[in-house]
Every structure is written in C-alpha cells, then in structure tokens.
Amino acid sequence: MSTSTLTSELWAPQTRNNPLPFYARIRQEAPVVRMMDPYFQTPVWIVTRYKExxxxxxxxxxxxxxxxxxxxxxARMKRIDSLEAINQHMLSADPPDHTRLRTIVSKAFTPRRVEELRPRVTAIAQRLLDDAQPKGSMDLLDAFAFPLPVTVIAEMLGVxxxxQDQFREWTNVIINPPVNGDMGPLQKAGMExxxxxxxxxxxxxxxPRDDLLTALMMAEEQGDRLSPVELVSMLFLLLVAGHETTVNLMGNGVWALLKHPEQLERLRANPALIDSAVEEMLRYRGPVETTTYRWALQDTELHGQVIPAGEGVLASLMAADHDPAQFPEPERFDxxxxxxxxxxxxxxxxFCLGAPLARLEATVALNLLLERMPRLRLAVDERELRWREGILVHGLQRLPVAF
Structure with a gap:
C-alpha cells in the first residue's frame, strides 16, 4: 500500500476512533512502514510489533x-521556535544530557515519595466526587479525570x-497540531x-517556596545543572505529562469497563483487583498511542527497511500492546x-518517569468512583463518543456518564 494511502488512513477520523484494525493489518504486512506526518509534512516510519x-x-x-x-x-527545517524554547527536556535528549536532566527530577517521583501523596490524591478525588454526585451525571473527563491529576502535579510544582483550564487549552493545541498545516495556533500556544x-x-x-519549581531553580543555580531553557522545558514536560497521561488512563479505563460489564462487575466484587485492572487498561487502550520522535543519525537498516539519515521513527505503543505474538487474545479485555x-x-x-504517580492516581480514583457510584453508566450511545485526532495521545474528547 502506498505511503499516501497509509497516511490518510491512519489519520482518518474513523481510524482515530479505533486504530486497532489498521494496526493489526499493518503489523501483519511489515514490522516497519513509511508514512508522511501530515502536521509537519515530513517522512515518518512506524514500528507496530512488540519485539521490534x-x-x-x-x-x-x-x-x-x-x-x-x-x-x-x-526535522530541523520544520522546527517551530516557540516550541523549541519548551522542548529542551529529557524526553528530547540523549545521554549524557538525558541522564543529567532525569537525575535532577527523579527524586520527586520515587515510589516512596509518590506513596506519600496518597492521602492528598484521595482527598482531591473525594472532593470532586462530592461535587459531582448530587448532579446525577457528568462529563467524566472534565469533572473528574482532568482536575484530579492536574491539581496534583500543579501542587507538586507550585503552579x-x-x-488549569489554560494549561489544558495550550496542551491540546501543542499535542494535536492542525493537519491543515496552519502552525499559527501551535506557535501562539508555545509562546504563551x-x-x-x-x-x-x-x-x-x-x-521561594517548598515546591518542585523552587527545587529545580535551586538546582539550576547550584552549578549549571539546568540552563534557563532546560528549566522552562522541564516545567512544561512535567506539567503536561503529569496530567495528560492520567486523564486518558482514567477516561479510557472507565470506557473499557463500561464496554465490558462483566469485567466491571468482577472489579466491583473484588476491589483488590484494581492494580491488575489498571495494568490491563494501560495495555488495552493506553493513554499514549505512539512514542515521540527518534531520528536516524545515518542511513540505518531497521528490520529490512533502510531509514535515511534524518528521517523520523515512531513506535506504536498501542499496536505493540496488541501484538498476538506477545499477548494471547490481545483484543480481549481481562x-x-x-x-x-x-x-x-x-x-x-x-520510560515514563511519572508512571508510579499515574498508577497511584488511577487506582485511588477509580476505586473511589466505583465504590461511590454503583450505577455508573454511559449517558450517551457509545457511537456518539469521539476520540482525539492526533496519533500521540489516545483519549476521548468527552465521556458523559450518569450514576
């Protein structure tokens, strides 16, 4: 199949609502396929098998x-200046810079430090449910899945x-740039x-305060460990990744449970299954569809394909997590x-530095949600649900529920 055909199909609205059939077909045909990124009009190779x-x-x-x-x-010719000023973080770095940047923030996300946040996460989730419960219905994303993690990461950072609504607006533009090639909104969001x-x-x-922002600034000032650009970029990454992953983990997870009522009842009957349930939510419909870009440093052979120097490669995490060679019956939600x-x-x-925090937030919040709302159900026909447009983040635009 041609590059243009594959490109138009992957980014088509019907594929965005369920990319798995597309990935299943591509995974069978070849481990690495070439497409065009419609946002930046640059070539991109996509890897869809788990092992690869x-x-x-x-x-x-x-x-x-x-x-x-x-x-x-x-990749360099298409760069946007305002995004470069917030893109000098550890996700865009190789060792030794990556090691240096990650070391500076890793202490804030150790399992012990994250566990200390459990009472605060619980209190925020309870408050949000207190606010929602008398209404009988809500958009789960707006009223619960978004404000919980953005409050937690904002408090950690000192933001x-x-x-938070402004963060969400900027994040949506930057993560889902326009396919029509108009980069004005992207430039504006990056600059703001x-x-x-x-x-x-x-x-x-x-x-100065007792928060992560102050700690990062002190690290910058005590020996050039963080440059001013790296500091801003780190704040951007922590704030965006610190809420975006959990929002979609929770939204996609509740969607999966409502779509599989027998699994929902199994979890209600045994709340101790929440840890393994969250892992299956991550596998079945994870919050991140593809990795961010890697580029070939020189012409590079990759599983039978030669990636020309400077061209980008993405791993489809979603496709890999549905590879039947790794997961028996991958389309079964268990x-x-x-x-x-x-x-x-x-x-x-x-690997995502905030994974322990995302897991904690999801397990706490989802157990409370199911405990307090035993009649939780979709408030619209499932066919009315729409998923977000880009291939980086996988999440619903809205999730109306009643209880």
Whole structure:
C-alpha cells in the first residue's frame, strides 16, 4: 500500500476512533512502514510489533536530539521556535544530557515519595466526587479525570491550580497540531506557555517556596545543572505529562469497563483487583498511542527497511500492546491478565518517569468512583463518543456518564 494511502488512513477520523484494525493489518504486512506526518509534512516510519518496538526504544543508532541532525534535514527545517524554547527536556535528549536532566527530577517521583501523596490524591478525588454526585451525571473527563491529576502535579510544582483550564487549552493545541498545516495556533500556544513559565519563575525567585519549581531553580543555580531553557522545558514536560497521561488512563479505563460489564462487575466484587485492572487498561487502550520522535543519525537498516539519515521513527505503543505474538487474545479485555508486560509507559531510558504517580492516581480514583457510584453508566450511545485526532495521545474528547 502506498505511503499516501497509509497516511490518510491512519489519520482518518474513523481510524482515530479505533486504530486497532489498521494496526493489526499493518503489523501483519511489515514490522516497519513509511508514512508522511501530515502536521509537519515530513517522512515518518512506524514500528507496530512488540519485539521490534522494544528493540527500537533501546537502539542508540537513533537520536532524540534534533541538534545532532544535519542542518538541511526535514526535522530541523520544520522546527517551530516557540516550541523549541519548551522542548529542551529529557524526553528530547540523549545521554549524557538525558541522564543529567532525569537525575535532577527523579527524586520527586520515587515510589516512596509518590506513596506519600496518597492521602492528598484521595482527598482531591473525594472532593470532586462530592461535587459531582448530587448532579446525577457528568462529563467524566472534565469533572473528574482532568482536575484530579492536574491539581496534583500543579501542587507538586507550585503552579497555581486556578490556571488549569489554560494549561489544558495550550496542551491540546501543542499535542494535536492542525493537519491543515496552519502552525499559527501551535506557535501562539508555545509562546504563551513560555511566557507563563518565565513570569512564574520570576515570582518564585522573589519568593521561594517548598515546591518542585523552587527545587529545580535551586538546582539550576547550584552549578549549571539546568540552563534557563532546560528549566522552562522541564516545567512544561512535567506539567503536561503529569496530567495528560492520567486523564486518558482514567477516561479510557472507565470506557473499557463500561464496554465490558462483566469485567466491571468482577472489579466491583473484588476491589483488590484494581492494580491488575489498571495494568490491563494501560495495555488495552493506553493513554499514549505512539512514542515521540527518534531520528536516524545515518542511513540505518531497521528490520529490512533502510531509514535515511534524518528521517523520523515512531513506535506504536498501542499496536505493540496488541501484538498476538506477545499477548494471547490481545483484543480481549481481562482485568486479571497475567503476565502483562505492556509498554504503555514506554521502554528503556525514556520510560515514563511519572508512571508510579499515574498508577497511584488511577487506582485511588477509580476505586473511589466505583465504590461511590454503583450505577455508573454511559449517558450517551457509545457511537456518539469521539476520540482525539492526533496519533500521540489516545483519549476521548468527552465521556458523559450518569450514576
């Protein structure tokens, strides 16, 4: 099948609502296929099998750092200045820069530090459910799945929680740029995000607090461990990744439970299954459909295909997590699946730093939701649900529920 045909099919609305049949077909045909990124009009190769995806994610022939590519490579020529100013973070770096950047923030996300957040996560979830319960219905994303993790990460960072709607607006534009090629909104959102953090940092320098933002600024000032651009970029990454993953983990997870009532009842009957249920939610409809870009440093052979120097490669985490060679009956949603070595949070050195926090938030919030709302159900016909447009994040636009 031609590159243009594959491209138009992958980004088509009907595929966005359920990419799995497309990936199943591609996975059978070839482990690596070439398409065109419709946003930036650059070539992109997509890996869809589990074994090959894991290999790619630890293959040092590919770089996360665009500055290592030739000046005339498509990836560098299509860069947007305002996004570059918030993109110098650990997800866009190779060792040793990646190691240095990740070490600075990793202490805030150790299992012990995350576990200490359990009472606060519980209190926020209870408050949100208190607000929603008298109404009898809600958009689960707007009223519960979004405000919970964005409040937690904003409090950790020291970012005003009242600005959360603005974060969401900027994030949606940056994660889902327009297919029509109009990069104006993307440029604007990047610039506004940059200015927001610069102003916040100026306030924090004048009034330090006991929060992650102050700690990161101190790390910057005590020996050039974080440059000013790296600091802003790290704040952007932590704020966006710190809520976006959990929003869609919870939304997709509730959708999967409502779609499989026998699994929902199984979990209600035995809430201790919540940990394995969350792992299956991550595998079945994880919050991240593909990784971010890696680029070939030189012409590179990858499973029978030659990736030209400077061209990008993505691993489809969703396709890999439905590979029948790794997961028996991959289309079956089973909250007791074992083993379940999914890669929904990535793999290798760029494995999601916030995975323990996302898991904690989801297990706490979903158990409380099911306990307090025993009649939870979809408030619309499932055919009315729409999924987000891009291939990076996989999540619903809305999830109306009644209880």
């Amino acid at each position: 995806a894991v290999e790619l994610l630890r293959d040092n022939r590919f770089t996360k750092d665009q500055d290592k590519l030739p000046e005339n490579s498509p 005003p929680t009242q600005d 995000f940059l200015h927001y953090f610069q102003q916040l940092m100026a306030r924090r320098r004048a009034e 909250i007791t699946r074992e083993p379940n070595r999914h890669i929904a949070f990535g793999f290798g050195i760029h």
